[in-house]
Amino acid sequence: MTVETPVRSSPLDGWQNTFDRLPESLAIREIPFLTQLSLRVEPGSPAARAVEDALGIALPGPSRADMSGEVKALWLGPDEWLLVAPPDQGHDLVTRLRAAIGDAFATVTDVSAQRTTLALSGHLTREVLARGCAIDLDPRVTPVGSCLTTLLAQAGVTLVVRGVAASSAWLLVRSSFAGYLASWLVDACTEYRGDV
Amino acid sequence: MQLIECPWCGAREEAEFHYGGQAHVAHPEDPHALDDEQWARYVFFRDNPKGPFAERWAHAAGCRRWFNALRDTVTHEFLAVYRVGDPPPPVPGTAPATHRTAPGAQPRQGQEATS
Numbered sequence: 001m002t003v004e005t006p007v008r009s010s011p012l013d014g015w016q017n018t019f020d021r022l023p024e025s026l027a028i029r030e031i032p033f034l035t036q037l038s039l040r041v042e043p044g045s046p047a048a049r050a051v052e053d054a055l056g057i058a059l060p061g062p063s064r065a066d067m068s069g070e071v072k073a074l075w076l077g078p079d080e081w082l083l084v085a086p087p088d089q090g091h092d093l094v095t096r097l098r099a100a101i102g103d104a105f106a107t108v109t110d111v112s113a114q115r116t117t118l119a120l121s122g123h124l125t126r127e128v129l130a131r132g133c134a135i136d137l138d139p140r141v142t143p144v145g146s147c148l149t150t151l152l153a154q155a156g157v158t159l160v161v162r163g164v165a166a167s168s169a170w171l172l173v174r175s176s177f178a179g180y181l182a183s184w185l186v187d188a189c190t191e192y193r194g195d196v
Numbered sequence: 197m198q199l200i201e202c203p204w205c206g207a208r209e210e211a212e213f214h215y216g217g218q219a220h221v222a223h224p225e226d227p228h229a230l231d232d233e234q235w236a237r238y239v240f241f242r243d244n245p246k247g248p249f250a251e252r253w254a255h256a257a258g259c260r261r262w263f264n265a266l267r268d269t270v271t272h273e274f275l276a277v278y279r280v281g282d283p284p285p286p287v288p289g290t291a292p293a294t295h296r297t298a299p300g301a302q303p304r305q306g307q308e309a310t311s
Contacts, residue, residue: 062204062259077259078204134197134209148205149258151212156257 008033011116011178018182023192026124028185031117033087036172037094039073040080040107047104054100055083065147065160074147074158074172082158082172084117115158116178118185121168124192129166131188135159137166153184201277202255203263216252218242219264220284248275248287 010032019028041048052058057073059081060066065074074082085093090110097108126137132153146161155177160170173181199207224230224238249269254262266275266285276285
């Protein structure tokens with residue numbers, strides 16, 4: 001009898017072949033296993049300052065994301081952020097932040113398994129997203145660094161605008177919705193087949 | 197689709213929001229002091245005006261925060277949105293809105309759900 005070793009698989013394991021066949025002007029790639037921490041803290045409080053000092057960033061304001069450092073901070077709500085870091089840093093980061101916060105009031109929770117991340121790039125990005133999303137992706141309304149939790153094709157996503165005029169974006173989607181969203185994106189690209 | 201202005205996120209589609217009924221219904225300070233009729237009145241009885249109505253809404257698919265809105269029930273127009281804990285804004289052309297409170301209720305800070 002063989003003992004099966006559990007192998008970690010991402011929600012969109014096996015989709016890359018399909019993504020590779022999309023039009024050249026839209027590239028989709030899953031970034032699996034990113035470390036994601038839910039941070040709940042009152043902005044401006046001693047705990048918030050402790051987190052900012054520990055990470056070396058300022059927690060971004062409403063509908064904004066700080067994508068500059070290794071640990072990225074995405075605004076989810078008035079007292080809630082999602083901290084995104086490279087894979088397998090959850091334990092270290094949680095320990096570090098909890099030590100920095102000390103007795104001040106904040107919660108840091110590892111939620112890495114909640115969502116997976118899709119990186120979209122290419123000049124069709126904005127047009128394809130507009131097929132299922134009511135957010136105005138004009139750079140005057142949503143400049144680079146915008147972070148919007150909204151519905152895309154009725155699935156809840158957090159959309160981070162990374163390139164000018166949404167020429168590249170991150171989509172953070174709940175793991176259980178990832179397959180649906182991937183099929184929706186592929187379907188939304190159908191009419192652009194043959195476009196360059 | 198109608199757009200609703202979230203106090204945190206700005207204008208978003210109506211489908212992102214959940215309705216939470218009448219706003220400013222204070223929880224009784226001492227529920228045990230109420231008789232059944234007064235309790236039933238607190239639990240089940242709500243205003244049903246034709247015109248401006250202060251309501252609770254939640255931006256369920258966005259920042260997940262509750263907020264209050266003054267909405268015209270005839271036209272569905274949102275006259276104002278304001279944060280939980282703020283007093284309702286005056287309705288144009290009417291007397292200032294009165295808080296509806298259950299018997300024995302004292303308005304308290306943070307009595308309405310915030311998340």
